[in-house]
Amino acid sequence: MPRPVTNRPLLKAYDYIVVGSGSGGAAVARRLIEGADATVLVIEAGSAEFDAPEITDPTRWVPLGRSRHDWLYDYAPTERVAGRTIGIPRGKVLGGSSSTNAMMWYRGHSADYDAWGAAGCDGWSFADCLPYFKRAEDWEGGETAFRGAGGPLRIETSKALHPVAQALIEGAGELGIPRIADPNSETNEGAAPSNFNISGGKRWSSVTGYLAPIFGNPRLTILCNSQAVGLMIENGAIVGVQHLVEGQPIETRATTQVVLAAGAIDTPRLLMLSGIGDPEELASLGIEFRHALPGVGKNLQDHPLVQAVVCRSKQPMGPALDNGGGSMINWKSRSGLLQPDIHAFPVQGNSAEPRIRELYDLSGDVFSIGAGLMHSKSIGHVKMLSSDPFGPLDIQPNYLAEPSDLDALIVAVETMMDLAETRAFSDLFDGFSAPSRRLSKPEMIDFIRQGCSTFFHPVGTAKMGNDEMAVVDARLKLRGLDGLTIADASVIPIIPTCNTHAPVTMIGERAADFLLGAA
Structure with a gap:
């Protein structure tokens, strides 16, 4: 290089x-x-x-979020997230967050960009944006109506899905969530292998x-x-x-x-x-x-992520593959929605928030399923607290301020527990670690507040x-x-x-x- x-x-x-x-x-x-x-x-x-090395190795990305390559920013605590401070990783290195992120290449739903046009951004519909998505891409499957080839960013799927990632896709089918070949194609609703900025075993x-x-x-x-x-x-x-x-x-x-x-x-x-x-x-x-x-500084938005449904495993996870995940699911929290609003992914190990690690016994062999809200409605702010360029900031996404955000996350977490109990996970799932059992609605709300984290998408x-x-x-x-x-x-x-x-x-x-x- x-x-x-x-x-x-x-x-x-x-x-x-x-x-x-x-x-x-x-x-x-x-x-x-x-x-x-x-x-x-x-x-x-x-x-x-x-x-x-810690940047180029796809399996080592998580610790980058509190390393010398990070700005060390935090979201300010509120009672809606149980008074916790939530770290918000941002890359401080050449390449910015593209050098420290989870290497996911994903553009969402066409309605996302049509909504920009409807909000007063003329010329930003999905049809306007698609040629530029394609121009950036070097997709492993070659050019299609929705994908680009020969662009600067190499995009590939896993060469060998980890068993947890494979089970996620197959288990989704048992819950009525369809399998799709590519979440960056005609539809993003369903379960699919993740698109990664990874090639030759290294971050791209x-x-x-x-x-x-x-x-x-x-x-x-x-x-x-x-x-x-x-x-x-x-x-x-x-x-x-x-x-x-x-x-x-x-x-x-x-x-x-x-x-x-x-x-x-x-x-x-x-x-x-x-x-x-x-x-x-x-x-x-x-x-x-x-x-x-x-x-x-107004209009701050980010996706809340509940970290995580943690399950005891019948077998060791083995060496991490890809970025430690491998697949993804997008589905609707309720019928009648125009597009999927919730998202989940597997983790080949323990991805629980620190508070969840304090509250539950997560020892032994475990795997996790992270579940979050991609169509969040809560809005916050970034405020300076002094005129010092290196001074503190008040960074507040106002997670869970909108009741509909909390309602959707309840569905997301409960669906992940259902997923872990499908036949697809029968060779892996050996009971729940966090939460340790099925929860009542008040208990589930508390679990979400304690486990709420960030996709780091401000x-x-x-x-x-x-x-x-x-x-x-x-x-x-x-x-x-x-x-x-x-x-x-x-x-x-x-x-x-x-x-x-x-x-x-x-x-x-x-x-x-x-x-x-x-x-």
Whole structure:
């Protein structure tokens, strides 16, 4: 694998500056280099260690969430999650969260993107987005009406499903949930092998796919270990980025555009640090007000995940395969829904939240089934608690604030217990460990509150649209100030029913086309 050129002199100005090298930023940088004669600077707060062994090994991804490659963010506690602080992993390394995530490639349901169009994001229906999903893909099955081939991101399924992953698919059929060949095809409702960004037994991150092939391009500069701390604003336009180099603040100018791709937490923080946001909130922090956009930091959405239904196993799990999972199920919590709203996956071991580990005996050989809500309705916020770029944040998804979210999770957990008792699991299942038995509704609600965790899919904090809370327009340009495009999960107005790597990559692909005048 090639290495980024790290000794290239830093210029005073570039045509484009991309802040963040994750799913959106990497796609933008690649397409700008390919599509124009522009100079591009990518600023990454994390290290260049995208190829560290703990990152490239698909079975070692879970501990990355509290490692030196992580921002160490937390969701603030509420009584709805039993007063617990929930860690929210975000990659702080070249490739961002694409270098630390679970390597799932999944775009959800077509209705997700049609809902964006209906919410005031013209040109963002599924039909509009599908060509960009396809352009990103190198799908193992080749090109189809729904899949792409030859794109930067390799996507494969398991070469040999773990017995727990196979049982999940077969057991779903016993519960009336159909088996489907590909959850990224015509329908996503059913059980299927997972789509992974894994090839040759190694993680295939956005660095691997988008950036590594252009590492040597003389028009590309990748600057790692450099945190952006502000945006330069002159005469009603964003003209550059203030960032740290070896701990010292410098200013680098963008002659054409700044592209902000720092994610749903750090993008709103950088906007607020620059005086862009809710004037009252900025004043309370002592930050000089520059431009009113009250939606900055609002509209935070994430998928709640109950971790987990843990079962005693009749046999050892053996070496971990794939990412420790291997398959997935999407189904409806109640009849009459337009699309599946709940999701489950197997874990080849114990995936319980710390509180669940305290409450139950999970010793011995176990496997787990994680169940979560992909069509969540609860909405929260990201707030700065000081004007310090490294200061604390109040990050609050408001999990379970909407009663319908809790109702759907009850169905999800109960269905997972039903699944464990199907014939498909008869060679594995040896009784429940957590919960240790069937629960009454009040007991089940308590179990969900104690076990509620995150899929780490935060979105929405600089949403796209045309209402007063929108931060960017339908071409991803900051509303009211020239010179800034946002190309990350923060622009998503309504959370899609899927892992967010694929939709954010699609957003990066579209952002590049907008910048290049190709769309």
